Amino acid sequence: MTLPSTPGTGARPGPRRRTVVAAGAGAAALSALGVPPATATPGASGTGAGAPGADHPAPAPRLGTGWQRYVQAPGSRTVRPVRVLGSTGEVRRPEALLKPGGARTVLRRPRPDAAPRWPEGTVAEASSAHPGNNGNDGTPRTYDAGNAIDGDPDTFWNDDTQGEFPDTLTVTLPAARELSGITVVSNSDGVPTDFTVDVWRDGGWSTAATVADNDVIQRAVPFGAPVSTTRVRITVTAVQDTPRGAFTRINEVWPEAVEPVEKPSVTLDFGKVVVGHPRVRFTSASDNSPGVRLAFSETLQHLTERSDFTRSDQSGTPAQGTDQFAVPAGGADWTDRKGHQHGTQVYADGLHGFRYLRITLDALASDAPAAEPWGTVEIDSVALEFTAYLGTPATYRGWFLCSDDDLNRYWYGASYTNELVTDTFRQDDVDPRNAWSASLEGLRVLHDGPKRDRDPYVGDLAVSARTLYLTHDEAADAARNVLADLAAHQRADGWIPPASINGYTLPLFDYPLWWVTCSWDYVLYTGDRGYAERHYPNLLKVLDVWYPSVTDGAGLLSKGLNGTGGYGDYAFLGRTGRITYYNANYVQALHDAASLARWLGRRDDAERWTERAALVADAVNSLLWDASAGAYLDSGTGPVRHAQDGNAIAVTSGVADAGRAASALAHLDATTQRPYGNAFMDNDTLFGGASQRVYAFTSYPEIVARFETGRADSALDQIRRTYGWMDRHDPGITHWEGIGPDGSLYEDAYTSMAHGWSTGVLPALTHQLLGARPTSPGYATWEVRPHPGSVAWAQGQLPTPHGPLRVEWQRTAASFTVTVHVPSGTRGTLALPGDSARLTVRGGGRLLWDGRRARDRDVRVAGGRVTVAELGPGSHRFTATTGH
Template identity: 65%
Template sequence: MRKRSMLRPRPLHVLACLALGATSTVVALSPARADGQADAATALASLPSPDWRKYVQGTSHAEVSPVRIVSTTGDVTNPEGLLGEGTTTLHREAPKAKPAWPSGTTATASSYHAPNGGNNGTPTSYEPGHAVDGDVRTFWNDANPDTYPAWLQITSPAPVKLPGITVLSNSDGVPMDFTVATWNGSAWVTQATVTGNTDVQRAVTFPQEVTTDQVRITVTKDQPSSRGDFTRVNEVWPGIVSDPAPASVTLDFGKVVVGYPTLRFKGASDDHPGVRLAFSETLQYLTDRSDFTRSDFSGGAGTDQYAPPVKSTTWTDTKGCQSGTKVCADGLHGFRYLRISLDALESDAPVAEPYGTVKLKDVTLRSTALPGGAGTYKGWFESSDDALNRYWYNASYTNELVTDTFRSTDVEPRNADSPSLDGKLVLHDGAKRDRDPYVGDVAVSGRTDYLTHAVPEAARNVLADLADHQRADGWIPPASINGYTLPLFDYPLWWVTSSSDYVLYSGDTAYAAKYYPNLVKTLDTWYPSVTDARGLLSKGLNGTGGYGDYAFLPRTGEVTYYNALYVQALKDAAGLARSLGHTADAGRWQQRAQDVAKAINTYLWDAGTGAYLDSGTGAVRHGQDGNGLAIVAGVASPDQAAAALGHLAKTTARPYGNAFMDNDTLVPDGSTRVYAFTSYPEIQARFRSGQADSAIEEIKRLYGWMTAHDPGITDWEGIGANGSLYEGAYTSMAHGWSTGVVPALSNDLLGAAPTGPGFATWTVRPNPGSVQWARGVLPTPHGDLRVTWTQGHGAFLTLAVDSPAGTSGDIAVPTGGKQVVVRVDGKVAWDGTAALAHQATSDGAHVTLRGFGAGHHTVQVTDR
C-alpha cells in the first residue's frame, strides 16, 4: 500500500492554483499591496526555519548496526544478543544418515540443462541421475525455464517400500507446485499434490505406504529466483527425512547498507560448526541464498561461509577462503537483510560442518558508503512539500551507497578490475551490483553528487579513465567491464554530456583541456562513422548491429533516443569548446546539432500520434527516452513538446511511474517497465515545458512507490509489472542512475544551474507549480549559491538569490501567462510591457533578467 504524502496544509490561494491543471506554470494569486509594492523581507521572513537536516538518511559513522530481529528458525537462544543485548546461541544437532535408493537406481527427465562449467567440486553436468546419486552437491536442472510441466522419473531395480519421499532442491530452483505419482504395474497413481511450496527440503508423505519401483515428480510451477523459473533438484530420498532446521537469525539494518559485515563470536563447539551468511535487499528474495553475490557469475555457493574457532574471535567478511579452497566468502555486500545460519556446505567438510553450537556477541557493518551525515552536505534542498524533501534526501543516500573506492575484490567480477582505477574514489552504478562505474549512470549520479556532497573527483576518476581507454576510432567504452570492451552505442555520448557537467559544476578546465582531443575524436570520427545519408545516427552502420544501449534493447536504424542525445552532446561539447577558446569547433558542433534536430523532426516525428517515433524501423512505438530527451535538448517545438508529453501521460502512466515505451512491440514488458533513468529527462521536460505540476505528480508516483515498498528509502534500478522488481532478485535496489529527483528538484523546481565552468555564470529559473516555497544551496568553487522563493505574501513570487564573488548570472521568473510587474531589489525592472532594467525580456511565460553580479538580490513578481 502506498503511504500518504505528509504535506503541510496549503493556503487557499495555492489550492486554487491546483485547479489550473497540470499543464500550467502556477504562481500564487495573492494581490499586491495597494501601492503596487510588496514587502520582500516580510515574504521571506514568513518561511519556517530551515529543517532539512531531519530528512538526512546517511551517517558519518563508519560502523552501522542492525535495528531489529526479523525472524529466527531452529534452536536459537536470545536472538536480541545480535543487537548488543547479551549473547546469542545457535545450536543444531547432527543430522541422521539419509535413506538411499538401491544400487542401480536410475533417473530420467523431461529435459536437462547442458553443461556450463562447475565450481567447488560440483560436476559440470546437470543430468537427472544427480537427483539419486546421494551427493547433495550435484543436481538435476531442467533445460526449459518457464516451461511446464517438467518431470523427473526415478526407476529402482527392485520394488521399494515408500511411506513418502523427500525432495531436496536448491533455492534457485525450488519446485512450488508439483505432484508425486507411483507406478502400480499398469498405471501411474497420484500419491500427493503439493502447492505453494517454498521449502528447499520438502518431505512428501503418502496416504499409505506404497511398494513400487518407479516414482515420478511432475512440476507445474517453480518459485521465482534470481536465475529464472526452473526446477533444480539436488536429491530425492526414498523416505521421510526430517532434519533439524538450521538455526538462523534474520537481521534488518533498516535500509539498504553497503560494506563488510563484522561478526563477534564468543566461541563455538569443537565439532567445527559452520556459519553461512545470506544477504538480500528485500524480504521477498531473502532465502538461504543471497539475492546476488559476485560468485553467482561463476556458479558459487551464493552465501558467505565461516567456521568460527572454539575461542572468542572477531571475523570481518572479506573476500577469500578460510582454508585453501574451502569455507569461502565474497566479502562486500549491498543489502538490507542479513540471515545468519548455523549451516555448512558439504564441500566445506571437515573445516565446517552443518551442526554444533555457535555463540555470537553482536553483528555490525563496516560501511564503505560515502559518509552522509548532515555535516557532510555541501548542498541542500528544502520545500513546503514534505514528500519531495524526503525523495531528495533518499536519492542522496542512494548515491552515498554507490560512491566508493574501486577495489579489485569488490567490483563486477566479469573482467572489470582495472589497475588504472584500483584505489580511486568512483561512482559505481549500484550498491549490490554491478559495482562498476558506467558512464551513463554517472550522467545522473554525477549531478546528484555535485548538488549534495560535492566530491567531483568521484566522477572525474571515471570519466578520465574511460577516456584513457578510448578506442583508436574514437569510441569510448561505457565501463571497465569485459576489459573496457562492452559495445554500447549511446554511452560515448553520455561521456560527452557527463564531461560537460563535470566542468560546469567543478570548474576543472584542466580536465576539459586534457581530454578535449578525446571529445573531438568521439564526435568527429566515431559518430560520423555511424551517421546515414539523412544526417541521423543509425545503429547497424559500421558494424554496430550488435551494439547495445543502457537497457540492451534490440533497436536498429534511426532511433530518436540516440539522435536526441546526440543533439544534447553536440550542444554540450560546443559549450566546452567555447570555454576553451575553440570557437570554430563550437560553431561547427552547434550547426550539426541544428541539422540533426531538423532531421529528427523531418523523419522521426509522428504527426498522427503527436510524439517522436522510437525508431524509423519496425513497429510503430514511442519511447519515453527519445521524447523526453528531444524536449530537453531543444529538438521539439513548444507545440511538439506539449503533444509528446500529453501522449506519454495518456499511454505510459502507471501507479509506479511512467513506462519507458507506449507499447510492447520492442520488448514484451515495454509498456509496464519503468526506469527512473529515462524518467528523469521526461520530468525535466515537464518542468521546462510549463508543466511543473505534472512533473511533481510523476515524481510522487515514481519515488513514492519506491519509498513505500521494501526496501524503502533507496532508488531502484528498474520497476516491472505491477510495481515489482523488474529483474527479480537480480534487480539492484540502490542504483545511482535512478537519483534524478535530486537534479530535477534543485535544477528545475528550485531552478538553479551552472551555465559556465564552475558556476562562473549561472541561471535561476524557478518552476514552482503547486509548491508554496522552496530554498536550497548549490555548492560552487566560488562559494555557495543560495536560492529561496515563495508564492503569495502580496506577490505572485518573491525570489532571493545570494551569489558568490566571481560569478554572475541571469534570473527568469514565471508569470503564469499574466501581465506582471517585476521588481529587482525594490525597483521596477519590467513594468508589464517594457524593460526598465536588467535587459528584461518576456516570452509570455517568463520574464528574464540579466547581469546579476555577486551579492544578495530579491526579485518580486506582482500584478502591478
C-alpha cells in the same frame, strides 16, 4: 545500467533465486521466514534513523528551519541493525544481537542423522538434462539425473525444457524394496512446487503421493502405505519461477520421508539499504566448527535461504547464494571479506549491499569437515563496516528544502542512494565479469549500484554525477576518475567504452554520447580546464570519427551501420535503424561539445558541431515525427511506438519546438501514466510489458522537460508518482533501478533497489523547482529560473568552486519573493516566474519593472519572464507582485 546476467554455478544463465514472500504476503508466508507479520512491512519512508515511518509522520517543514533532519546516512561507519524481524529454530535471546557487550544470542542445532541412501546399483534417468559446462576454475559440471541419487547435495539434476512441463525423474533400484515415502531435496533456484510420485507395481505405474504448493527445499513425501517397488517416478508439473525462467532442479532424492530439522536463524533489519562488510562477533562455539551462512537482501520479499544477489552468482564460485563462516570454539570477531576460510572451502563474498540480513546455523555439504551444519554458536553482536561515502550533515555542501515534506524526502533519498554508489573501486567487490581494471583500482568512483553491478557506467553518470556535484562536490573526482579512465580506453576508431565490464568491450551505441555530455557536465560544475584540454582529442575522435561512421545519408545516426547491429543501449533494447533517442541525444552531445569548444577557444569546432546539431534536429523532425500521434516515433522502422526517452530528450535538447514539445508531452500523458510513474514506452511492440515498465533514468529528462515547458505541476505529479512509489515500498528511501508491472521489482530479486541513475529527482528539484544552475564552467555564470508550480516556498544551496550559491523564494497568490546570495567571482541572471505583462518587480528598494517597461538597464523580458542580469557577489532580494 542494466547488464544482462551471465551464467553462474548452475545450468541456466543468470542469477537463480526464488520469491518466498510476495508483496502483501499474509501471516502464513511471513511466518515461514520467522518474521512476525506485524513488523514485516517497513514504514512509508523506511524505518531507519533519519526516516520518519508511516505511523509517525514528520512535522511539516517550515521556511528557514533545518534540512539536516532529512539526511539519511548513518552517523558513523559502524552501522548496527535497528531491529530483529524474527527467528526460526532453537534461538535464545535474538534481540541481543542489536547491542554489543551485553547478553549473547545463542543458536543451537543438534547433529542430524545421516541421510538415507539408495542401494548400490540404483540408477536414475530423466526426461531431459541440461548440457554440462565448466566452472570458472575449469572443473567440468554436469546436471544429469544421476546427481539426484549420488548422495552429494551440492550436485543436482537440472532439466532442459525451458519451462515446459511435465519433467520426469525416474529412479530404478537393482531389486524390489519396501518404501514408506521419499524426500525431495532441491534448492532455491528451482523448487518443484507441484509434483506427483508414482511407483511401479503390478506391471504399471500407480500414484503414491501428490504434492501441491510446495515451497520448501527439503520436502518429505510420505506414502499412504508402504509400497514394495523397483522404480520410483517423480513428475514435476510446476516449479518456483525465477528471474531467468522456470525449470526443475533436484539435488537429492532419498528413499525415506525425512522431515527437516528447522535451522536456527535470526533475521535482522538495518532499517534501510546499507553497503559494506558485515561483521559478526562470535564469543564461543561448540568444538565441531559449526558453520553459519549469511543471506542478504534489499527487500523482505526476496529474503530467503539465499541472498537476493551475490557476486558468486556470476563468478562461478560455489557459494550457493550465501556467505559462509566456520566458527572456532573460542569465538571470533569476523569481518566478512572475500575469500575462502579453509583452502578451497568455506567461501564468503565479502562486501554486500542490503537492508535485511539472515544468519543461519548451517553449512554446505561441500564444506565438511571445515564447517558442520550443527552445533552451538554464541554471538555478541552484528554490525556493518560502511564503505561508501558517508554523507552526514557536516559533509553536505549543497542542500535543498521546500514546503512539501514528500519532495524533501525524495531529494535526500536520492542523495543517500548516490552516496551508496560513491565508493572505492576494489578488485574484491567489483562486478566479477571481467570488470576489474588496474587503472581504476583504489580510486573513488560512481558505481551504478551498491549491490550490483558495482561497475562505473558512463550513462549512469549522466544522472548520478549531477547528484554528486549538487551535494558533495568535493567528491567530484569520483566522476572524473571514471570519465578519464574510459577516455584512456577509447578504441582506435573513436568509440568510447561504457564501462570497464568485459574488459572495456561491452558494445553500447548510446553511451559514447553520454561520455560527451558527462564530460561537459563535469567541466560545467567544476571548471576543471585541465580535464577539458587533456580529453579534448577524445571528444574530437568520438564525434568526428566514430559517430559519422554510423550516420546515414539523411544525417541521422542509424544503429546497424558499420557493424553496430548487435550493439545495445542503456537497457539492451532490441532497437535498430533510426532511433529518436539516439539522435536527440546526439544533438545534445553536439551542443555540449560546442559549449566546451567555445570555452577552450576552439570556435571552428564549435561552429561545425552546432551546424551538425541543427541538421540532425531538422532530420529528426522531418523523418521521425509522427503527426498522427503528435509524438516522435521510437524508431523509423518496425512497429509504430513512441518512447519516453526520445520524446523527452527531443524537448530538453531543443530538437522539438514549443508546439511539438507540448504535443509530445501530452501524448506521454495520455499513454504512459501509471500509479508508479510514467512508462518508458507507449505500447508493448518492443517487448511484452514495455508499456508497464518505468525507468527513473529516462523519467528524469521527461520531468525536466515538463518543468522547462511551463508544466511544473505536471512535473511534480510525475515525481510524486515515481518517487513516492519507491519511497513508500520496501526497502524505502532509496531509488530503484526499474519498476515493473503493478509497481513490482522489474527484474525481481536481481533488481538493484539503490541505483545512481535513478536519482534525477535531486537535480530536477534543485535546477528546475528551486531554479538554480550553472551556465558556464565552474559557475562563473549561473541562472536562477524558478518553476514553483504549487509549491509554496523553497530554499537551497549549490556548491560552487567560488563558494555557495544560495537561493530562497516564497510565493503567495499575489506575490513572489526571491533572495539570491551570490559568491565572489561569479555573476548571474534571475528570471522571475509569471506573466511579465501582469507583474510589478521591485528590488533594492527600487521599482525595476512596471508591467510595460524596464526601469533598469539590466532588466528585460526574455521568454515571457522578467529577467534581471548581471547580479554580482552579495545578497539580492526581489519581489514580483501581480497587478500594477
